[in-house]
Amino acid sequence: MKTKFILAIAIFILAAAGAFYFLRPHTFHGTVIQSPDPSHDFKLTGVNGDVSLSDYRGKLVLIYFGYTFCPDICPATLANVAQALRDMGDEKASEIQTIMISLDPERDTPEKLAAYVTHFHPTFIGITGSQDDLITITTLYGIFFQKKEGSSATDYLIDHTATLMVIDREGYLKLVFPFGVTSKEIAEDLEYMLRQ
Amino acid sequence: MNKYILNIVYGLGALIVISALAFKIFQPIQVLPRMQLAPAFLLVDQDNRPLTSEDLRGQFVIYSFTYTNCPAPCYNINDTVKEIQSRLGEVELNNIPVTFVTLSIDPERDTAEVLNAYAQTLGADTTRWKFATTTNQTLLKTVIGVGLETYYEKKEDGSFAFDPAFVLVDGLGIVRAEYRYATEVSNTDRILRHLGVLADEVKNSTGTNKLAYEAAHLFLCYAP
Numbered sequence: 001m002k003t004k005f006i007l008a009i010a011i012f013i014l015a016a017a018g019a020f021y022f023l024r025p026h027t028f029h030g031t032v033i034q035s036p037d038p039s040h041d042f043k044l045t046g047v048n049g050d051v052s053l054s055d056y057r058g059k060l061v062l063i064y065f066g067y068t069f070c071p072d073i074c075p076a077t078l079a080n081v082a083q084a085l086r087d088m089g090d091e092k093a094s095e096i097q098t099i100m101i102s103l104d105p106e107r108d109t110p111e112k113l114a115a116y117v118t119h120f121h122p123t124f125i126g127i128t129g130s131q132d133d134l135i136t137i138t139t140l141y142g143i144f145f146q147k148k149e150g151s152s153a154t155d156y157l158i159d160h161t162a163t164l165m166v167i168d169r170e171g172y173l174k175l176v177f178p179f180g181v182t183s184k185e186i187a188e189d190l191e192y193m194l195r196q
Numbered sequence: 197m198n199k200y201i202l203n204i205v206y207g208l209g210a211l212i213v214i215s216a217l218a219f220k221i222f223q224p225i226q227v228l229p230r231m232q233l234a235p236a237f238l239l240v241d242q243d244n245r246p247l248t249s250e251d252l253r254g255q256f257v258i259y260s261f262t263y264t265n266c267p268a269p270c271y272n273i274n275d276t277v278k279e280i281q282s283r284l285g286e287v288e289l290n291n292i293p294v295t296f297v298t299l300s301i302d303p304e305r306d307t308a309e310v311l312n313a314y315a316q317t318l319g320a321d322t323t324r325w326k327f328a329t330t331t332n333q334t335l336l337k338t339v340i341g342v343g344l345e346t347y348y349e350k351k352e353d354g355s356f357a358f359d360p361a362f363v364l365v366d367g368l369g370i371v372r373a374e375y376r377y378a379t380e381v382s383n384t385d386r387i388l389r390h391l392g393v394l395a396d397e398v399k400n401s402t403g404t405n406k407l408a409y410e411a412a413h414l415f416l417c418y419a420p
Contacts, residue, residue: 025411025414027406027407032413033230033370034231034413035230035234037232040342123312136334136338138236139236139237139338139339139342140233140235140338141233142233142235142236143236143237144236144248144249144250144370145236146248161236176233
């Protein structure tokens, strides 16, 4: 009787440990935001006309602020997102829309933006707008940006906050990834959000 | 044997429910909610130098709002800042700097020179207490009115109606707490307590502890 009792306790502890491992809540790699309000909507211009955040209600939306002349940070981030989508497969990727908002409307025409972002993944879209519109949107999304001198008058660079944001299906800002997040980490968080 | 397996499953279910309830009730870890992204900005400070949101990354920032022509005691905003500053030693901040940023809602009159004189009158240490604004009224409204959700409006007589709020932003640029004077007698103790909670989270929410901290966020174990 005593042996059976000890065995039952041991099995229970093992099962509890197993249950904890398999049922533990997902730990996000990005920082989870619990905003009570939907994310600020915007309307900017892409190669196929105006694009609003609210157009993609029902999908997960990844928003990244950058520019096509960006030497390293932007292509590295977009390449990681593209790799994450490829790893997740077409079906899951079709539920996700990635939007790059260009902070450089002087040089990034909608056509140039479209060519740039689709180089990373065919589903990506690139949009931009007036300087005033961009200042309002970046202010509200916590993105600081500022021109800095390049090697010639037209070859300027733009310092900018390099976070990657995820808006959930209902339009709420849910996750903020820092620069340097890997494609695997992005994929794990997105897959969890798609299951919810 | 099936009966034993069933009992174990029921037991595990009960264990999970009891653990979750216990976590929620006893709140072994308390956190502050991650409310929203704080606005990004490029403002001008009391020394006529640019002050950007990026300059404040990695620090805890307490925003307050005023204008230098606000008739004294002007909601005691500056006294509250001074009291918090003088009592920061009571909180274990783990070497994370705390910066106070008072935003002027009256950029027409509150030039850098005026803000500088105001800071000197208050005896403010401007390395830790910044005064800033921008003449771009649209940007100012976006930063304060929308981004930091603090109401202000100019009245016909040149004075301002405004919410004498305090907003606490963490080192990642996320709003973690708002303090509205209208409903609080004194926010000083609460703000100090919250700074300690934030510093604890920065220090402890790494490795395996991260799961416990995320559970605290999930179960809304918010510090009062």
